Amino acid sequence: DAMVIQNPRYQVTQFxxxxxxxxxxxxxxxxxxxxxxxSSQAPKLLFHYYDKDFNNEADTPDNFQSRRxxxxxxxxxxxxxxxxDAAMYLCATSRLMTDYEQYFGPGTRLTVT
Amino acid sequence: xxxxxxxxxxxxxxxxxxxTMNCSYKTSIxxxxxxxxxxxxxxxxxxxxxxxxxxxxSGRLRVTLDTSKKSSSLLITASRAxxxxxxxxxxxxxxYKLSFGAGTTVTVRA
Numbered sequence: 001d002a003m004v005i006q007n008p009r010y011q012v013t014q015f016x017x018x019x020x021x022x023x024x025x026x027x028x029x030x031x032x033x034x035x036x037x038x039s040s041q042a043p044k045l046l047f048h049y050y051d052k053d054f055n056n057e058a059d060t061p062d063n064f065q066s067r068r069x070x071x072x073x074x075x076x077x078x079x080x081x082x083x084x085d086a087a088m089y090l091c092a093t094s095r096l097m098t099d100y101e102q103y104f105g106p107g108t109r110l111t112v113t
Numbered sequence: 114x115x116x117x118x119x120x121x122x123x124x125x126x127x128x129x130x131x132x133t134m135n136c137s138y139k140t141s142i143x144x145x146x147x148x149x150x151x152x153x154x155x156x157x158x159x160x161x162x163x164x165x166x167x168x169x170x171s172g173r174l175r176v177t178l179d180t181s182k183k184s185s186s187l188l189i190t191a192s193r194a195x196x197x198x199x200x201x202x203x204x205x206x207x208x209y210k211l212s213f214g215a216g217t218t219v220t221v222r223a
Contacts, residue, residue: 004155006155040215040216041215042213042214042215042216043156043201043211044213045210045211048210088153090155090156092155092156097209097210098143098209101146101158101161102156102211103158104148104155104156104158106154106155107153109153
């Protein structure tokens, strides 16, 4: 089945130690998104790629970076995780940005110790 | 930034009852979507309603949209234990991005 896959599902990292979260999709969608969701809160968009075009949200900290080496894969890099970065990170895709639903992966829960 | 606000924050119902939750938003939209999130999992798209539509059905789900009041409602009929989840409304405006509300947590008791 076509889907959005996130690895790992659970990630523990130390304060200040760089970490990379991975997302892949078999849907061949043009757009890939990264969201941060803290406990009992709404998902918050960090950035998205439309094909190779990167779009950063204005309030996304510089600590968060992303790479999309090809259509299928997208990575979220957190350069120096702080305790406040502990959250669920959700990857999503959509065929286009206009008027289309988004398909979400299962998420990666990040713990910072 | 968060655009939608869901009401109530939490809802507990008996299996077989209907569940209704509401979403209000602030600015004009292209469409409004509802998503379900089971505990600790990703979001699943339920239904999309465009700004020129007033009502939409999908199985046991009924969504209404009132653009004059900037509000939407999601009705789940004949609820089941498997409907226990958090439900989020998300609006799409001219920037084509989803802006989520904080969600309604629904618990269906057997």
